[in-house]
Amino acid sequence: MHRAPVQLSRGRPRSFDTEAAVERAMNVFWSLGYHATALPDLLRATKLSRGSLYAAFGDKHSLFLRALDRYIAIALTRMDTELDHRREPVEGLRAYLAGYVDRNSGANGRRGCLLVATAMELAGRDVEVDRRIDSFFKAMEARVAGAFSRAKAAGQLADGVEPSSAARILVCFVEGLRVVGKTAPTRIISQATVDALLDRFIR
């Protein structure tokens, strides 16, 4: 139930889409990293003037946090559909891993992952970033663990596989994929590696 945006104040209405600007900024931070992104990069990408950008977002750091939040929201939403409860859990895990293979190939791979890059660049020196990174990894792990639990309940896991530790393994593995994929993004090998890992867990 969306309404046309109502004018509440008197003056000239905002003429740009804030969320679209956040998304464009996200792409810049994603490609360049936080420190290497300069204001002119953001102005070019968002097509905003300096004044508008600062009025809308405060400063570079705040805009970065909004971009990071958006990146996280997208990632979690994607995982929620991949690892949906109503789906076959092993199918879900395969879809989840297939997504990483895809994001790790060619140009996608070289672009890397904003979360991993941010963790390495800013974690430990920026509390706001720390909170987000930490909660994201926890959320990811919880979802994967859920899928493993359902797989175990369905008798689809190999003997001795514990859902929670399997989930931790998978989370580390996929984040490591993102690192290694920065320089060696070959789809076939990524896919084979992912398959080999999953084969160790499922019956």
Added chain:
Amino acid sequence: MHRAPVQLSRGRPRSFDTEAAVERAMNVFWSLGYHATALPDLLRATKLSRGSLYAAFGDKHSLFLRALDRYIAIALTRMDTELDHRREPVEGLRAYLAGYVDRNSGANGRRGCLLVATAMELAGRDVEVDRRIDSFFKAMEARVAGAFSRAKAAGQLADGVEPSSAARILVCFVEGLRVVGKTAPTRIISQATVDALLDRFIR
């Protein structure tokens, strides 16, 4: 067979240890990352004057490459002892992983890994860095694959485990550990996760 350093030219001899300076610079880049490291940081750490530093290393980028090379050399040397051919291969793999658990705990964990950070920050935009990262991951993978091969020959691997793909899995996993460890560095969990992964491979 080391000799006392001979004076070949006439003037005042070099009064600082170049390699020690590289190591100090390495520690700065390691803690802060490339972009976030400013010249004053390097001068403070190396206790060199601006002039001396530029005379000895050329520029920031060249010094960074030397620091990265040193980091890589240390890592490879460590791996060569951990995964030594004369050692029990599974023992070697355990030692190798134990090293990552250690480096991933507490302050070590929060400091992260210069290689991973560099891969995320610079790979794809710096050919010299690309070459080094790529060859390091290949070298690491080869050593781990060697250990897995020897383990397989000794009948110590679980059925269906292929040394080369197991090595790729392990490499991704440990690099992912470094990422996740930036914000959640708890030794017990890391160790348990590492054990759980290795258990999937050995008989």
Added chain:
DNA sequence: CTATTTCAAGACCGATTGGTTTATATATAC
């Protein structure tokens, strides 16, 4: 001694950094 080389300290450079302010045009409500 002189000649030579390296050192630290710091002035200096232009470029760029993130961020603010100003001037002006424009779009709305009343």
Added chain:
DNA sequence: GTATATATAAACCAATCGGTCTTGAAATAG
């Protein structure tokens, strides 16, 4: 129309960036 609010473009800011250069002291060889 007026008042209000937002837009852009650009001037402007102090601070910092990586890097060079100068100065003068110190340490060596001959």
